[in-house]
Amino acid sequence: MASITFREVEGSSPKYWMLFGFLGLFVLFGALAWNSMHHHGHVITGMNNQIVWGLPHVFAVFLIVAASGALNVASIASVFNKPMYKPLAPLSAILALALMLGGLLVLVLDLGRSDRLIVAMTHFNFKSMFTWNVFLYSGFFALVGAYLWTMLDRSVKTYSKAAGTAAFIWRLTLTTGTGSLFGFLIARELYGSSMLAPMFIIMSFAYGLAIYLMVLAAAYAWTGRPLGDAVMLRLKTLLAVFIAAVLYFVVVYHMTLLYFASRQDAVAFILRDGGMITTLFWVGQILIGSVVPLVILLTALGKQRMWIMVACALIIVGGIVQMYVTIIGAQAFPLDMFPGMIEKSSFFDGQIHHYSPSMPELFLGLGGVAIALLVTTFAVKVLRLLPASLDDATVAKLEH
């Protein structure tokens, strides 16, 4: 097998520092958003006692799900022994760590008492899916960190497959945990389903790979390193398979709910009666996030780098919209305490709940995205994560 030269990006050009500064600015905005939310309380957000999880959760859960998906390329290389993917693995691991960091920061900074993070790290209730997730997240950092170490340090290279396999199993468990945050809720008709765990896993494959491809292409384009079509075309086909699988799960999930008379109204709210939520579902999640990317990736358009990037961007936008529909949509539909009765109260029982995201929430979420990209940008400068060349000839040698 031919060897690959990994090299840090130089990172001294004005363009690099402009990117760094641009991302830093959004991190700063995120910090300011958190500061005002912490100072004034959640009263300055669009969240209320009806929509208790808002835009920060949309971003946080998206980033956490995407983080485990971003690790896939590395898993394919070491767990499934595909040498072509080996040079792609270090970026995959660092991106996974960076996205996880961004997502977790948004999650904890949106707490009503974010100053009590230490309480969450020292008091545990093992019946809570949230507690399980605390361990799954920290374990993810440890395992993926160790895995990355085996990739970068030749002296521990022999442990790479073991570390990669452990990280792979862990990331599947982690996304099961993320999906189960919702799947284990009995109160709401749209949750309380074991379908959510595998659906989140397949979504993570798609979102993580879409982000990976965009970061990879951007890194190579901006550093002037060659990136051949062989890599991109193979990964874009994989992406199409993931998106098709996401669609399959979305259909089965909704069909299952539709079959239960007690859940029909809630599903109808998402699919037909929900106004903005319904539009977001059909236009954002299904059309922009799945159908259009599938068409691009599976037709002649998908052979062009530019169009692959468009498809990836649409999948990312569709993924954020999907999280919005999953998290906000399920809360917007009122709890059905007295089935068949019309309910009215000062606490908005029986009404569709409205939610208008506020600026602090948006910037807190974007701050998480910026942190993830900033960490990645910095890591490729200080660590040897990117192969000097990924042109077709270099990649072809790996497979023989």
Place this chain on the structure above:
Amino acid sequence: MNEPKPMSDNAPVSPERRRFIGAATATAAGLTLVPGVMLIEVAHGRPDDQAASSAVRWGMLVDANQCATGCDDCVTACSTENGWTPVAESTHPTQAPQWIRKLELQDPLTQMETNLPMMCQHCAEPPCVDVCPTGASFKRADGIVLVNRHTCIGCRYCMMACPYKARSLVHESLNDTQKADVPRGIGCVESCTFCVQKVDRGDGTTACVEACTAAGHNALVFGDMNDPESEISKRLRELPTKQVRADLNLNLGVRYHGI
């Protein structure tokens, strides 16, 4: 000049005086002891260093047939007792905490209307306690479901899990309506406590029940559901009651008649 009586003078004290002293002593002793005895036997008050007992299960009966349309005395009493601002006075009604609310139900087919108060149902199997990551949401041995104000991190997972929408997040800094024995705080989640401060004081009732009784509706009864002789147990034996979302099998501490 009056000479002092010698100490050895054994002239008899008058019998009236002796009886008076005896009666006064007995009365004083009685006045000292009786409240303590009453407190223990009648109202189940308990000292601070004694843990809540699982021999007791506090519960509430709501008779929806007696619950008057338009009356929200229970809500007002709760807000006064526990120091939360009534939603009508709040500048942010969708974010204002509501520990108890009046729910109006109507059957669209028969047009029948029902009124009832809705609050924390004090489940024996509370989903909020299951999902709480830090264990801040907890159930006392006597069945009261509470939030520990010191370990609640404001994650709101309990609010996602509660089938009764019983919980509220405190969205903004609290004003000076706070009560000394009802700890609250910005960024924490809260809900009906069955007036735990009153229960522990030995009042044996809650503010909402007192208000409902005072208004003459008598729609609410509070008491120990484990004590077969308590009023609530007697009424529950006689009246057919239902649990809200009984399908979830959470074994609720609040039972409704007339729904």
